[in-house]
Amino acid sequence: MSGLVNYISCGMLWLGLAVKAPDLIRHPHDPYLRAICAVLGLSGLCFLLGAPPTVGAVNEISGVPNLAAPMTYAAITAYSAASQVLVVCWRGGPRVHRISRRWIIAYAFVVLGIAVTFALGDAPVERRTDLDTYYARTPYIAQMIVLYLVGHLTASFVTSVSALRWARQVHGWLRAGLITLGMGTLCGSGYSLAKLCAVVARWFGRDWTVLDTNVSLAAAGLGAFATSAGVLMPLAGPALTRWLTAWRTYSRLAPLERELDDVLTRRSLRLARPRWASPTTRLMWRQTSIHNALSHLDAYFDRVLYDRTHDAELRATGSPELAEATAWAAVVAAAVREERDSDLPPADTGDRPPGEMPGPATLVLIAAALTGSPLVTAARLSSRAATRGSA
Numbered sequence: 001m002s003g004l005v006n007y008i009s010c011g012m013l014w015l016g017l018a019v020k021a022p023d024l025i026r027h028p029h030d031p032y033l034r035a036i037c038a039v040l041g042l043s044g045l046c047f048l049l050g051a052p053p054t055v056g057a058v059n060e061i062s063g064v065p066n067l068a069a070p071m072t073y074a075a076i077t078a079y080s081a082a083s084q085v086l087v088v089c090w091r092g093g094p095r096v097h098r099i100s101r102r103w104i105i106a107y108a109f110v111v112l113g114i115a116v117t118f119a120l121g122d123a124p125v126e127r128r129t130d131l132d133t134y135y136a137r138t139p140y141i142a143q144m145i146v147l148y149l150v151g152h153l154t155a156s157f158v159t160s161v162s163a164l165r166w167a168r169q170v171h172g173w174l175r176a177g178l179i180t181l182g183m184g185t186l187c188g189s190g191y192s193l194a195k196l197c198a199v200v201a202r203w204f205g206r207d208w209t210v211l212d213t214n215v216s217l218a219a220a221g222l223g224a225f226a227t228s229a230g231v232l233m234p235l236a237g238p239a240l241t242r243w244l245t246a247w248r249t250y251s252r253l254a255p256l257e258r259e260l261d262d263v264l265t266r267r268s269l270r271l272a273r274p275r276w277a278s279p280t281t282r283l284m285w286r287q288t289s290i291h292n293a294l295s296h297l298d299a300y301f302d303r304v305l306y307d308r309t310h311d312a313e314l315r316a317t318g319s320p321e322l323a324e325a326t327a328w329a330a331v332v333a334a335a336v337r338e339e340r341d342s343d344l345p346p347a348d349t350g351d352r353p354p355g356e357m358p359g360p361a362t363l364v365l366i367a368a369a370l371t372g373s374p375l376v377t378a379a380r381l382s383s384r385a386a387t388r389g390s391a
Helices: 004-026 031-050 052-062 068-091 096-120 141-167 172-203 209-252 254-259 261-266 279-300 303-317 320-341 360-372 374-381 384-390
Strands: none
Touching: 004 031, 004 209, 031 052, 031 068, 031 096, 031 209, 052 068, 068 096, 068 141, 068 172, 096 141, 141 172, 172 209, 209 254, 209 279, 209 360, 254 261, 254 279, 254 320, 254 360, 261 279, 261 320, 279 320, 279 360, 303 320, 303 374, 320 360, 320 374
């Protein structure tokens, strides 16, 4: 199981990178997309390099004991810089490029410091999981450890504060993404805090290695996933909303399609049902079928029934929209019955309900009225002849 969590975390993060990579290829100069891909790619790289099997492989191939450590620390530092740049690009403004450049330069010096201190230090004993506490009192190696931990903690804190403060000024998926990003980076700061506590404890002769090996890894994993989710929310959220809205509308139109099923089947008005299609495509298919049936039934619509039902529903509810939908539902139900059973000729054009065919929002209300309105139930039992006679 050693390293399995790291590899799973890396795979999930790089899966998110694979989703965004095509957008970056199409828009290679978009700083926002570059920052997103950098955050996802570097966070996955941190988990990959930090896995004990990877650590052993890097050290063995290079022939340098613990070379994997500065490489992992450099990746963590680059990830910290990318997180800062992402928030800066996300927020925008006239100083985006200048502020981003400052963060990149600052953390480039941190990476340089990691390389220099590792080269000056001496770490001959390979430590795959507890290098930070094992070498906490070794000259230069200790400075390298503190340097990368303080850099990561600073970036996590600043990113969290910036994201949560900005979240109070926006709404919707952007706000949800910022809150998740802020909480993720705050949780991720537990990685560096746990390790710093373990290092300081070692300075005073105490052994808190469990913070270095277990607690920090758990905080890093949870923080990375939350951060990645926060990054992707504003991008995937609107599409998810459209998906759910289309699916809900598709389901709510089912009663209307069932009412028109006989007409659609006998007159071959229904298009072929799409298979393995998105909710948006399915919704378009259902709406098209409904409009085909309504266009066929146009000659059978009864203006007298429409006006009578409209007035009755308006008196009962006081809602013009509901009155219109209920009147249309009654007319459709009666027209379906007459088209199927009656030998009477269609009504004249002047006898039809006014206006154009109902729009998408009205169709949903019509579908609801077909299942819940007693006026529509009465219309199903009536005929045009009875309606004209009562008029």
